[in-house]
Amino acid sequence: MALKDITTRLTPLEIMQDAPVIPVIVLQDRTQAVAMARALVAGGIRMLEVTLRTPVALACIEAIAKEVPEAVVGAGTVRSAADAQAAALAGARFAVSPGYTQEVGKACHDLGLPLLPGVATGSEIMQAQEGGYTALKFFPALPAGGTAMLKAWHGPFNDVRFCPTGGITAGNAREFLALPNVACVGGSWLVPTDALASQDWARITRLASEAAGLPRG
Structure with a gap:
């Protein structure tokens, strides 16, 4: 799918359909954010979920939003309206939550922030x-x-x-992507901790390129 002008608002489904994988990213060092984002984009992955699991996550989102305009950076682990607002202020283009609440859903709607809500049961889907x-x-x-x-x-x-996330790897991603109701998968294998530590951006680009080439059903 060709990405539309990213100055316009994307729908959640467009975010999920852009590439077979959305990387789930945990950053401990703000100085790594821009180079990492550029490495992923070079491999064909532009939808980047930076999880709000570390003290520097918002600063990383802000840096990517400002310095890597060809990426679409989102915030993961959004658990409250305050998280959604902070993410939007930092420049996040979308939000991903581990579950769904009306509060988070309404906050993202009011902010104009596309949300991928987490579900694990039929009742939560409803x-x-x-x-x-x-x-x-x-x-x-x-x-x-x-x-x-x-x-x-x-x-x-x-x-x-x-978008199945949690336990998805390069080894089992194809099984999920073959299903007709799966638009993409989320996974952390595109940004390994050791590659970040060694600043091995070429490895991240290679992993992104392999992920971008995965077939979908």
């Missing part, structure tokens, strides 16, 4: 749909049932598209 969300993160994908659960959901929720 709650997210009531909030207007049909492009959802399936989390934690492997512990919550993996491909078998997604196949079971395809009947009653055939209007929903998922």
Whole structure:
């Protein structure tokens, strides 16, 4: 999918359809953010989920938003309206949450921040749909049932598209991507901790290129 002008607002489904994988990124050092983002973009991965799990996460989002305009940086682990607001102020273009609450859904809607809400049960899918969300993160994908659960959901929720995250690796991503209700997967393998530590940007670009080339059903 060719990415539209990123000065315009993207829909959650467009974010999920841009590439087969959205990298789940945990950064401990702000100085690594820009080079890492450029390495991912060079490999064909532009939707970048920087998780709000470290004290420097917002600063990393801000740096990527300002210095890597060809990337679309989002905030992961958004758990509250305050998280959503802070992410938007830092320059995040989308948000990803580990679960779904009306508070987070409304906050992102009011901010104009596309949200990929996390779900793990049928009831949670229905709650997210009531909030207007049909492009959802399936989390934690492997512990919550993996491909078998997604196949079971395809009947009653055939209007929903998922981004399975949690336990997804280069080894099993193809199994998920082959499913008709999976738009992409989320995974941390594109940005390994040791590659960050050694600033091995060429390795990250290679991993991104391999991920960008994965087939989808």
